[in-house]
Amino acid sequence: xxxxxxxxxxxxxxxxxxxxxxxxxxxxxxxxxxxxxxxxxxxxxxxxxxxxxxxxxxxxxxxxxxxxxxxxxx
Amino acid sequence: xxxxxxxxxxxxxxxxxxxxxxxxxxxxxxxxxxxxxxxxxxxxxxxxxxxxxxxxxxxxxxxxxxxxxxxxxxxxxxxxxxxxxxxxxxxxxxxxxxxxxxxxxxxxxxxxxxxxxxxxxxxxxxxxxxxxxxxxxxxxxxxxxxxxxxxxxxxxxxxxxxxxxxxxxxxxxxxxxxxxxxxxxxxxxxxxxxxxxxxxxxxxxxxxxxxxxxxxxxxxxxxxxxxxxxxxxxxxxxxxxxxxxxxxxx
Numbered sequence: 001x002x003x004x005x006x007x008x009x010x011x012x013x014x015x016x017x018x019x020x021x022x023x024x025x026x027x028x029x030x031x032x033x034x035x036x037x038x039x040x041x042x043x044x045x046x047x048x049x050x051x052x053x054x055x056x057x058x059x060x061x062x063x064x065x066x067x068x069x070x071x072x073x074x
Numbered sequence: 075x076x077x078x079x080x081x082x083x084x085x086x087x088x089x090x091x092x093x094x095x096x097x098x099x100x101x102x103x104x105x106x107x108x109x110x111x112x113x114x115x116x117x118x119x120x121x122x123x124x125x126x127x128x129x130x131x132x133x134x135x136x137x138x139x140x141x142x143x144x145x146x147x148x149x150x151x152x153x154x155x156x157x158x159x160x161x162x163x164x165x166x167x168x169x170x171x172x173x174x175x176x177x178x179x180x181x182x183x184x185x186x187x188x189x190x191x192x193x194x195x196x197x198x199x200x201x202x203x204x205x206x207x208x209x210x211x212x213x214x215x216x217x218x219x220x221x222x223x224x225x226x227x228x229x230x231x232x233x234x235x236x237x238x239x240x241x242x243x244x245x246x247x248x249x250x251x252x253x254x255x256x257x258x259x260x261x262x263x264x265x266x267x268x269x270x271x272x273x274x275x276x277x278x279x280x281x282x283x284x285x286x287x288x289x290x291x292x293x294x295x296x297x298x299x300x301x302x303x304x305x306x307x308x309x310x311x312x313x314x315x316x317x318x319x320x321x322x323x324x
Contacts, residue, residue: 059250
């Protein structure tokens with residue numbers, strides 16, 4: 001296998017990590033929807049927490065994406 | 075440019091530094107210029123925003139008051155009453171990062187938060203300050219931070235290394251989170267923009283199809299505006315949480 005093909009495959013394998021991030025973000029928003037449905041009055045406080053959790057989880061996705069970019073473009 | 079296949083995608087080129095003003099070995103790059111511009115913008119907002127002192131604030135004064143209130147509440151809510159002392163630090167940090175993220179979205183500008191040197195320096199500054207605050211508040215009792223009071227004694231050799239490693243990995247995750255967010259966003263802009271050029275050069279049909287990556291880039295710009303504000307918020311609020319740990323020890 002030549003190096004060009006191997007780098008493309010490697011970049012593809014690196015972003016498999018996004019599956020876990022997808023599950024994580026889905027979990028965060030399902031919990032957010034459930035909690036707001038149970039107690040709509042708490043929406044303002046819970047929404048900020050949900051967005052914070054989303055940003056922290058999204059960062060993990062970007063770590064994987066960054067590795068893929070590094071493999072592809074450097 | 076007939077085929078379009080001869081264009082190479084080089085999305086990392088946009089992060090190269092260029093001198094805008096150099097004197098011997100002193101390099102004043104475009105990143106430094108944007109940093110100075112961002113700091114000047116925040117100072118101008120606060121100066122001109124706090125000058126009218128109207129009871130019913132105008133737009134500029136309202137913006138200045140809102141930004142002050144927002145960071146003040148963030149510091150006091152997260153750290154507790156001691157947060158008042160750290161409020162100027164949190165405010166400066168939040169607006170420095172926010173300006174870096176937002177000014178980077180202006181076309182032909184430069185995102186200084188997309189360099190690990192910048193975010194790493196900020197994160198090291200935060201962690202050194204947090205440790206300094208903790209030692210000054212608690213002295214040697216600061217070391218009990220690495221072994222929670224209620225934990226069973228025989229777990230001592232297990233818990234202490236974990237706590238120390240998690241403490242030391244804070245600046246790493248703090249800096250890489252911001253840097254990776256900014257780099258990934260701007261690389262995506264570059265990749266989709268190069269799709270537009272490739273498709274546009276291909277044929278008439280390609281030029282029509284090029285509207286799709288262009289539309290994606292427009293949507294991405296909105297998303298990146300959200301990310302820019304969100305990551306500045308996350309950076310500031312994590313600093314607040316670390317300071318809370320330093321002041322209260324768990």
